[in-house]
Amino acid sequence: MALSMSHRPPPPTKPLDASLRGYLATNADIVTRVTKPVHMADIGALSAQSDQPIVFENIVEKPGFRLCDILVKTRRSQARALGTSPENYLRTLAYRLRQPARGLKIVKSGPVKEVVKLHNEADWTELPIPFHKDKDAAPYITAMNIIRDPETGFYNSCHAGTHAVGPRRGLISFVTPHSHVIMGKYRDMGLDAMPIAFVFGVPPAYEIMANFSGLHMDAWGEMEMVGTIMDRDIEMVPCETLELNVPAEAEIVVEGHVNLKDRFKVGEVTSPSMYHLPHYEDLPEVEVSAITMRGDRPIYRNHQTCPDTDHQPLPRLCHEAVLYNRLSEIGVDVKDVRFPTWGAALSCIIQFSYPREGMVNDALMLAMGAPWLNTKLVVAVSPDTDLDDPGDVYHAIATRCDPARDVVVVPNTRGSPYDPSARPLEGQYPWRIVGKMGIDATVKSRHDPADFERAWPRNWGKVKLSDYL
Ligand SMILES: [Mn+2]
Incomplete structure (x- = not known):
C-alpha cells in the first residue's frame, strides 16, 4: 500500500477568510440568519434546534450585539471551516x-x-x-x-x-x-x-x-x-x-x-x-x-452546551484526526472517525475497510485505549454504513456483529467524570472508573461478502417524494 502518498488531501481551492464575519458571508448558503426579535432567554433553545451555523441579528436585551452558534456540528460545516469538501x-x-x-x-x-x-x-x-x-x-x-x-x-x-x-x-x-x-x-x-x-x-x-x-x-x-x-x-x-x-x-x-x-x-x-x-x-x-x-x-x-450542539463534536474534532492517523498506521483504509453528537461524548465510531482478519480488534483496542476519556463505547463499521444516520449504525450492530465473538469488553479503565454509569473513585473526586466495550459491526471477512449487501428499492436516492407533493 502506498501509505506515504495516499493520505495527502487535495490542496485548498481558495484562501480561508481571516475573520468570522468574512466566514459567515462566504458560507451564507449554510448560515441561518434570524432577523426577528429574540429574547436572551430563548437563544439556547433556539440555537440547539439548528444543525447549521445560526446568527441572531436582533437580540431584544442586547441591541448592540449579534450572536452566533452551531459552527461545527456537522461534517458539512466542519469541511467549510477548513475550506474543503465533507469527503476530504x-x-x-x-x-x-x-x-x-x-x-x-x-x-x-x-x-x-x-x-x-x-x-x-x-x-x-x-x-x-x-x-x-x-x-x-x-x-x-x-x-x-x-x-x-x-x-x-x-x-x-x-x-x-x-x-x-x-x-x-x-x-x-x-x-x-x-x-x-x-x-x-x-x-x-x-x-x-x-x-x-x-x-x-x-x-x-x-x-x-x-x-x-x-x-x-x-x-x-x-x-x-x-x-x-x-x-x-x-x-x-x-x-x-x-x-x-x-x-x-x-x-x-x-x-x-x-x-x-x-x-x-x-x-x-x-x-x-x-x-x-x-x-x-x-x-x-x-x-x-x-x-x-x-x-x-x-x-x-456562544457554544450552547446542551442538548446536542457544538459541545459534543468541537472538543473531539482533533481527536478524530489523531485517530485517523493512528488507525491508518495499522494499515486499514480509514473512511471516517466520528464522535457522534448523539453519542454523549462517550462513544466513537471508526469506519474503514481492511485487508484481512485480525485488524478490526486492533483498531477497536487502539480507539478504546485513546488518551481521552470519551471512547467508552467504540463501534467499528464498514464504508457502506451511513454515519449521519444513527439508525444505520444500529442496523450494522444488529446484523453484522455476533456478540459471542465480535464484542470486546475491558473492565476497570479510566471513566469519564461525565458518565453517570461510571463508579466514583473514593477520595479522587471527580474521577470515576468504568469498563469499555468495542463492537465489530463491520462486514465479516469470514463470510461471503455478498451476504452483507443491502437491499434497496429501484431508483433509491434518485427519486424524491417531495417532488411529487
Ligand atoms: Mn494544550
Missing part, C-alpha cells in the same frame, strides 16, 4: 496536524481594537452571555481562551466554561491538563495571577485547533498551529492590560487575570454527556481588566 475533511485535518507549526504574525492593530474599554469601564455582563440550562446560577461563557506558557512562550488554548458572576468577575472551569500545568508554572515563579484572554468570534478553524489534546507543549501551543490548519497567516495584536497577544480579527476580546491562590465552589456543570455532572467544582476566579471589540455590532460566539 477528516484526512485534510489529519494531514495538516502532521505539519510543523506556522507560528503567529504580530501586527500593531486590528479590527478588535475599534472599541477599547479599560478597568472600571469594562463590564462583561454587557455582552450577550446566555444561561445554558435551567439550573445555571449565572450566565455561562464558553469562548476560546488563550494563556501563555511562561517557560516556552507558546500560546495554549482551550474553551474553559466560565460563570460570569459579576461585571468583572468570573469562575473558570479549566478541565484540560495543560491549563493546570501552566498555572503551576506561574505559581512556581512566585506569581499569584496568570494573564488570560477570552476570544469571541473567530473563524471556526481556530476553535477546532484550540481543542487539540495531546503531547505538544514542548513543540508548540494550539494558537501557533491555527495558521497551519488554515493554511494562512494569523495576525495577532498586543493586549491593552496584559503581556499577551490576541487575534487581530476577533469580534470581542476580554482581558483578565486568573487568581492562582483561591478556589470557589460552583455547582451543576453542564457536561457534554448532557447530565449535571460533576455536581460541583472548586474553581479559580478571573478578574476582568479590559474589553476590546469591533465597532459594528460585534458577533458574540
Whole structure:
C-alpha cells in the first residue's frame, strides 16, 4: 500500500477568510440568519434546534450585539471551516496536524481594537452571555481562551466554561491538563495571577485547533498551529492590560487575570454527556481588566452546551484526526472517525475497510485505549454504513456483529467524570472508573461478502417524494 502518498488531501481551492464575519458571508448558503426579535432567554433553545451555523441579528436585551452558534456540528460545516469538501475533511485535518507549526504574525492593530474599554469601564455582563440550562446560577461563557506558557512562550488554548458572576468577575472551569500545568508554572515563579484572554468570534478553524489534546507543549501551543490548519497567516495584536497577544480579527476580546491562590465552589456543570455532572467544582476566579471589540455590532460566539450542539463534536474534532492517523498506521483504509453528537461524548465510531482478519480488534483496542476519556463505547463499521444516520449504525450492530465473538469488553479503565454509569473513585473526586466495550459491526471477512449487501428499492436516492407533493 502506498501509505506515504495516499493520505495527502487535495490542496485548498481558495484562501480561508481571516475573520468570522468574512466566514459567515462566504458560507451564507449554510448560515441561518434570524432577523426577528429574540429574547436572551430563548437563544439556547433556539440555537440547539439548528444543525447549521445560526446568527441572531436582533437580540431584544442586547441591541448592540449579534450572536452566533452551531459552527461545527456537522461534517458539512466542519469541511467549510477548513475550506474543503465533507469527503476530504477528516484526512485534510489529519494531514495538516502532521505539519510543523506556522507560528503567529504580530501586527500593531486590528479590527478588535475599534472599541477599547479599560478597568472600571469594562463590564462583561454587557455582552450577550446566555444561561445554558435551567439550573445555571449565572450566565455561562464558553469562548476560546488563550494563556501563555511562561517557560516556552507558546500560546495554549482551550474553551474553559466560565460563570460570569459579576461585571468583572468570573469562575473558570479549566478541565484540560495543560491549563493546570501552566498555572503551576506561574505559581512556581512566585506569581499569584496568570494573564488570560477570552476570544469571541473567530473563524471556526481556530476553535477546532484550540481543542487539540495531546503531547505538544514542548513543540508548540494550539494558537501557533491555527495558521497551519488554515493554511494562512494569523495576525495577532498586543493586549491593552496584559503581556499577551490576541487575534487581530476577533469580534470581542476580554482581558483578565486568573487568581492562582483561591478556589470557589460552583455547582451543576453542564457536561457534554448532557447530565449535571460533576455536581460541583472548586474553581479559580478571573478578574476582568479590559474589553476590546469591533465597532459594528460585534458577533458574540456562544457554544450552547446542551442538548446536542457544538459541545459534543468541537472538543473531539482533533481527536478524530489523531485517530485517523493512528488507525491508518495499522494499515486499514480509514473512511471516517466520528464522535457522534448523539453519542454523549462517550462513544466513537471508526469506519474503514481492511485487508484481512485480525485488524478490526486492533483498531477497536487502539480507539478504546485513546488518551481521552470519551471512547467508552467504540463501534467499528464498514464504508457502506451511513454515519449521519444513527439508525444505520444500529442496523450494522444488529446484523453484522455476533456478540459471542465480535464484542470486546475491558473492565476497570479510566471513566469519564461525565458518565453517570461510571463508579466514583473514593477520595479522587471527580474521577470515576468504568469498563469499555468495542463492537465489530463491520462486514465479516469470514463470510461471503455478498451476504452483507443491502437491499434497496429501484431508483433509491434518485427519486424524491417531495417532488411529487
Ligand atoms: Mn494544550
